[in-house]
Amino acid sequence: MNVLSRSPYLALSDDLVPARSVETTGVPVIRADELTKIYDPKTGPVLDRVSLAVAEGEIHGIIGRSGAGKSTLVRCLNGLVKPTSGKVSVAGREISGLSGSALRSARRDIAMIFQHFSLLSSRTAAANVALPLEIAGVDRETIRTRVPKLLDLVGLSAKADAYPSELSGGQKQRIGIARALALEPRVLLSDEATSALDPETTEQILDLLKDINHRLGLTIVLITHEMDVVRQIASHVTVLEHGKVVESGATFDVFAFPQSPVARSFLASIVAHDLPREVSERLLPAPAANTDPVLRIVFTGDAAHDPVVATLVEQFGVRPNILHGRIDYIDGRPLGVITLVAEGAEPKLSGILAYLSSLGLHGELVGHAVRSVSAGAGRPRS
Ligand SMILES: Nc1ncnc2c1ncn2[C@@H]1O[C@H](COP(=O)(O)OP(=O)(O)O)[C@@H](O)[C@H]1O
Ligand SMILES: [Mg+2]
Incomplete structure (x- = not known):
């Protein structure tokens, strides 16, 4: 079989013409049903009835602490690990039921990149990219024309003849990505592919993955322990x-x-859901004579641009004092979480919460702050 002819990737076979739009189709290309993996019955399951559906064209992050089972899960997705029970299917083929040559053939649809790049040090960058094509028995002429296109796709044409020892970490990962794309996979699995890289190089590699996702419509499953990678x-x-x-x-x-x-x-370092301990320790659970309510407001989408704080002042006569907050862009949409002391809001609390909810915002009473001596009615106004 000519593996290059079944391509959804016109981009690689022809002259980098976008093959598909960015839109996901909604059809799952990866499905895991009730996956359980037990290595050692004494220590219990490493994966416990994990179900997952990843739509074609999606970038799906899988996040968890060290030891959560992330690597085991991706190895089940590409057939390197057999689940103890449950099923995995990728591009319509049930991976968990295959073995031998049927599994090897199915695995061409599933490429992988790793934290430590796994390049062969004795081969040049170009020869590393050519390796999966050689193993798959692709003819030499095709390899000769295809490898430069792959190097071009990852922006490393100039390094074709360099050995891995002559490349930076980011360049090695680019070669890893070019090699992973050589057989035109349907999905790319990335197991901590940016974990060994500095923040700036991480961003460049993530941009490259996003670009490949856009240009080729490639489905990407991204294992990480960093929420900022997911956010990006x-x-x-x-x-x-x-x-x-x-x-x-x-x-x-x-x-x-x-x-x-x-x-x-x-999410703690990205979205200000939780108050710093210095602040939360000072809050009281119930109102008292000298307290003001503390509100947490989650701003989403368009309402992030509404003058909510001004309305609290003008319409409700509240003096807001912001304790903690941050607004950021997640998947291209603004998300803000702000916690404020709403001085003078106690009698109007239900009206304020109804107003927030009418804007589609989430408002929540998180406690009560003791009014400082200088605050309140007698405070001089500037
Ligand atoms: N081949 C194996 N044999 C036995 N235990 C394993 C094997 N691979 C992983 N584990 C155990 O499974 C758990 C999850 O590991 P892993 O999937 O690597 O998690 P993560 O990638 O989230 O850090 C760990 O406790 C690990 O020790
Ligand atoms: Mg791991």
Whole structure:
């Protein structure tokens, strides 16, 4: 079989013409059903009934702490590890039921990149990219024309003859990506591919993956322990904890309304869901004579641009004092979480929460702050 002829990737076979639009089709190209993996019955399951659906063209982040089962999950997706029970199908083929040459053939649809690049040090960059084509028995003429296109795709044409020892970490990962794309896979699995790289190089590699996703419509599953990686490129995210899916959904929704403590803690450096301890320790659970309500407001989408704070002042006569907050862009949409002391809001609280909700914002009473001596009615106004 000529593996180059079954291509959805006109971009690689012809002259870098976009093959598909960015839109995901909604059809799952990867499906895991109730995957369980037990290596050692004494230590219990490493994956515990994990189900996952990844739509074609999607960039799907899988995040979890070290030992959560992420690498085991991706190895089940590409057939390197057989699940103890449950099924995996990729591009319509049930990977978990295959072995031998049928598995090898199915695995051409599933490419992988790794944290430590796994390049052969004795081969040049071009020869590393050519390797999967040679193993698949692709003819030499095709390899000769195809390898330069792959190097061009990752922006490393100039390094064709360099050996891995002559390349930077980011360049090695680019070669890893070119090699992964050589057989025109349907999905690309990335296991901590940016974890060994500095932040700036990480961003460049993530940009490259996003570009490849756009240009080729390639589905990408991205394993990471860094929420910022998810924020930068994933449209969907699944959170794994002790081998279980604790949360899964559109990245924006998970970032705006995380349901699990583990997702919240991963988000701590990105979204200001939790107050710093210095602030939270000072809040009281119930109102008192000298307290003001503390509100947490989640701003999403268009409402992030509404003058909410001004309305609190003008319409409700509240003096807001911002304690903590941050606005950022997640999957291209603004998301802000702000916690403020709403001085003077106590009698109007239900009206304020109704106003926030009428804008489609999430407002929540998180506690009560003791008014400082200088605050309140007697405070001089400037
Ligand atoms: N081949 C194996 N044999 C036995 N235990 C394993 C094997 N691979 C992984 N594990 C165990 O499974 C758990 C999850 O590992 P892994 O999937 O590598 O997690 P992660 O990639 O999230 O750090 C760990 O406790 C690890 O020790
Ligand atoms: Mg791992």
